[in-house]
Amino acid sequence: MKKTVLAAAALSLALSLGGCSSGLTILSNYRRIENIELVRTVAADKEADGVNVAVCGTAGEESSARMYENTGKSLGAALGELALLPLGRDAVLSHTENMLIGEELARERLGECLDYIERFSEMRLDTGILIVRDGTARDLLHGLTGEDTPAPDVIAGLSRNIARVGDGYFFTCREIASSLADNGCALVQCVRAQKEEKLFEARGDLNIAPAGFAVVREGGGLDFLSDEETLGAMLLLRKYKSRIVDLPLPEGALTVSVDSAAASIRPRFERDGALDRVEIRLELEANVISVSGEADLEDRTVREAAEAELSRLFRRAAESAVARSQALGLDYLDLESIIHRREPLKAAPALKNWADTFPGLPVEVEAESTLQRTYDIVDPPEDAKEGEDPWEKMIRLLRGS
Amino acid sequence: MGKNDTVTERQLTVLIFVSLLSPMIRILPSSSVALAGRAAWLSPLAALPAGAALAAFTRFARKNAPEGVGLQDMAQLSLGPVGGRLFGVLFALWLTFYGGFVARSAAERLLATVYPNGSVTVFIVVMFLVALITASGKTKTLSRTAEVLMPVLILVIAVVLLSAIPDVTAEFLLPVTYRDAGKVLYGAAPIFNVLSAFVYFLFLTGHVRRPRGERPRRVNWLALLVATAFGVTFFTLGTLGDKLSVTMENAFFMVIRNLRVLGIVERVEAVVVAVWVVTDFIFLAAILMIVSEIWRTVTGVRRRGAFVPPSAALSCAAAFLITKNAFTLQAWSDFIVPCVNLFAAVILVPAVMGIGKLRRKY
Numbered sequence: 001m002k003k004t005v006l007a008a009a010a011l012s013l014a015l016s017l018g019g020c021s022s023g024l025t026i027l028s029n030y031r032r033i034e035n036i037e038l039v040r041t042v043a044a045d046k047e048a049d050g051v052n053v054a055v056c057g058t059a060g061e062e063s064s065a066r067m068y069e070n071t072g073k074s075l076g077a078a079l080g081e082l083a084l085l086p087l088g089r090d091a092v093l094s095h096t097e098n099m100l101i102g103e104e105l106a107r108e109r110l111g112e113c114l115d116y117i118e119r120f121s122e123m124r125l126d127t128g129i130l131i132v133r134d135g136t137a138r139d140l141l142h143g144l145t146g147e148d149t150p151a152p153d154v155i156a157g158l159s160r161n162i163a164r165v166g167d168g169y170f171f172t173c174r175e176i177a178s179s180l181a182d183n184g185c186a187l188v189q190c191v192r193a194q195k196e197e198k199l200f201e202a203r204g205d206l207n208i209a210p211a212g213f214a215v216v217r218e219g220g221g222l223d224f225l226s227d228e229e230t231l232g233a234m235l236l237l238r239k240y241k242s243r244i245v246d247l248p249l250p251e252g253a254l255t256v257s258v259d260s261a262a263a264s265i266r267p268r269f270e271r272d273g274a275l276d277r278v279e280i281r282l283e284l285e286a287n288v289i290s291v292s293g294e295a296d297l298e299d300r301t302v303r304e305a306a307e308a309e310l311s312r313l314f315r316r317a318a319e320s321a322v323a324r325s326q327a328l329g330l331d332y333l334d335l336e337s338i339i340h341r342r343e344p345l346k347a348a349p350a351l352k353n354w355a356d357t358f359p360g361l362p363v364e365v366e367a368e369s370t371l372q373r374t375y376d377i378v379d380p381p382e383d384a385k386e387g388e389d390p391w392e393k394m395i396r397l398l399r400g401s
Numbered sequence: 402m403g404k405n406d407t408v409t410e411r412q413l414t415v416l417i418f419v420s421l422l423s424p425m426i427r428i429l430p431s432s433s434v435a436l437a438g439r440a441a442w443l444s445p446l447a448a449l450p451a452g453a454a455l456a457a458f459t460r461f462a463r464k465n466a467p468e469g470v471g472l473q474d475m476a477q478l479s480l481g482p483v484g485g486r487l488f489g490v491l492f493a494l495w496l497t498f499y500g501g502f503v504a505r506s507a508a509e510r511l512l513a514t515v516y517p518n519g520s521v522t523v524f525i526v527v528m529f530l531v532a533l534i535t536a537s538g539k540t541k542t543l544s545r546t547a548e549v550l551m552p553v554l555i556l557v558i559a560v561v562l563l564s565a566i567p568d569v570t571a572e573f574l575l576p577v578t579y580r581d582a583g584k585v586l587y588g589a590a591p592i593f594n595v596l597s598a599f600v601y602f603l604f605l606t607g608h609v610r611r612p613r614g615e616r617p618r619r620v621n622w623l624a625l626l627v628a629t630a631f632g633v634t635f636f637t638l639g640t641l642g643d644k645l646s647v648t649m650e651n652a653f654f655m656v657i658r659n660l661r662v663l664g665i666v667e668r669v670e671a672v673v674v675a676v677w678v679v680t681d682f683i684f685l686a687a688i689l690m691i692v693s694e695i696w697r698t699v700t701g702v703r704r705r706g707a708f709v710p711p712s713a714a715l716s717c718a719a720a721f722l723i724t725k726n727a728f729t730l731q732a733w734s735d736f737i738v739p740c741v742n743l744f745a746a747v748i749l750v751p752a753v754m755g756i757g758k759l760r761r762k763y
Contacts, residue, residue: 178642182642344576
């Protein structure tokens with residue numbers, strides 16, 4: 001009897017785990033699935049006396065995007081009060097993929113946005129953070145959304161492909177917060193709205209385009225990197241995947257895909273142990289994806305000219321990234337950590353005054369490129385000669401003349 | 402104690418392992434990283450020799466103790482009836498308070514990680530009611546529960562840690578040089594502190610029955626705990642870095658928030674947190690059991706069941722009164738509880754056991 005009573009008592013306690021009532025329950029955030037609105041993208045902008053948020057998500061099995069807006073004194077308040085809007089559904093932030101932050105808000109309150117994501121258990125640390133330049137995040141979110149193109153899908157597409165074309169990298173909240181904690185500064189991907197001709201009616205009015213990296217500082221502040229500096233930063237931070245580059249040659253031009261770029265960073269010390277300089281070596285591997293003009297790839301000198309040009313472009317990118325970082329006095333390229341890792345004992349004295357040493361530290365960059373392959377076509381078909389009829393050209397090629 | 406309320410050596414060691422996972426996750430990796438920086442992932446390994454030495458000493462001290470004798474009996478033999486009882490009362494009071502602290506910490510963790518708008522009150526009350534029912538039962542039942550849960554816990558920990566591999570950045574973990582040796586040892590202190598809590602379970606050794614002529618089968622709880630601590634610290638540090646990790650109270654659960662198991666299942670933190678709640682519950686029930694066991698020996702009463710409800714009530718009251726908010730709870734967790742635990746587990750108990758050994762009482 002005693003055992004039965006105890007078992008019944010224990011089981012009755014399990015009722016409190018159900019969360020099916022608003023009374024005695026541990027589960028405070030139980031929601032019915034048909035009432036859930038899964039937010040995928042949050043756009044946040046500075047308002048005169050607070051923060052405006054626009055969220056875009058999907059509900060149930062509906063594929064079309066739904067958007068809601070709210071304003072609050074803080075990001076937390078604006079998002080928290082979404083529940084008070086006549087949504088008819090509960091906005092759930094657990095699957096938020098990206099947060100777009102307007103330039104003004106990022107300049108003053110990026111830390112607050114990161115803090116909210118870290119603190120609020122519903123959100124993920126791997127939420128991508130994007131700063132919207134030359135416009136508001138809300139307008140971009142609205143403009144991207146069309147009948148067949150939910151904004152989160154468009155942004156997810158950019159996220160998948162941005163590194164592949166070498167235009168940037170979506171840093172996550174975790175990476176940014178970690179860099180801010182380690183270096184007092186961090187890089188964030190920027191995007192901007194692009195007005196384009198609508199090729200089909202069901203798409204949104206705007207497109208989204210990468211706009212380089214921004215440098216954010218602990219405590220506020222924002223600087224923007226040029227495209228070249230952004231490429232250099234990607235190379236040195238090992239966020240680089242691939243990039244398509246046009247190489248002008250004396251006769252014609254090559255388009256290559258630079259599919260590998262390994263950056264090796266080494267500190268060099270003087271005899272007395274002082275840090276003398278940092279050497280950066282880039283090793284690039286490229287594949288020819290198209291040839292125009294008279295460029296003869298079987299000619300070694302042509303290939304060497306292309307390789308030299310490629311090396312020059314990437315070396316300049318790395319140099320400009322380092323120079324900008326030193327000019328700002330912000331080590332967002334993590335050189336201190338790399339030097340420490342390379343020479344933990346030798347570098348320790350030099351790294352003690354890193355903030356003073358870093359801006360004036362000589363950094364030498366060299367790059368070496370190799371054209372790896374042309375994808376089986378060594379001698380490409382010639383282009384039509386000036387004024388030549390395309391049919392005549394085809395006949396000429398077929399005859400092998 | 403009842404003759405049929407016996408456990409094997411293996412069951413007791415499993416109970417120790419499952420129970421100590423609860424305080425382990427409360428302090429790791431933040432406490433260790435705050436002291437050792439990026440070298441903190443080596444600290445669990447550095448804590449192993451000290452933990453092993455303490456375990457070896459206690460095993461040596463009770464080597465010749467007769468079967469059915471627990472730590473409280475040994476204390477009364479070592480210090481005499483008055484001194485031994487005073488020792489027992491002090492420990493019972495400390496563990497009653499410690500039980501409240503464990504429950505409150507578990508409740509705060511649950512709210513911080515999964516149920517931000519939940520109620521601490523409901524969680525604590527439910528926790529104590531379940532622990533009360535379990536602690537009123539046999540030691541064997543609790544040990545068997547831990548034994549059944551251990552493979553589940555190990556599986557969850559293994560899956561979680563393996564899933565975290567893609568997020569680990571070598572830069573957050575290296576370099577570590579001989580100059581970091583001091584930091585690594587500092588970082589080992591909080592881990593050793595948790596490991597040393599195993600001595601509380603010596604109060605239950607009176608229930609252990611050794612099969613005649615056979616070597617006792619044990620689970621190497623120390624190696625398992627150190628391996629878990631290593632995994633938790635290594636993956637959290639490797640994912641967040643040392644400076645970001647120390648800003649978080651539950652950095653490990655932050656990492657879990659991001660996990661995708663095999664790339665298909667995500668948002669698994671509720672399951673992992675729930676698994677850790679099970680360890681909290683086992684630990685709390687074990688503490689109530691230990692407290693009642695101490696009172697039983699001190700008072701000389703035959704059954705310990707009567708002592709469980711008042712102990713649970715006092716402990717529950719401590720859980721509510723210890724602090725009004727999570728801020729001061731952190732202060733308890735960072736300083737007061739570790740200090741008292743260190744004194745009780747590393748100084749007081751070995752001293753009492755050593756005195757008994759020197760006086761050839763067992």
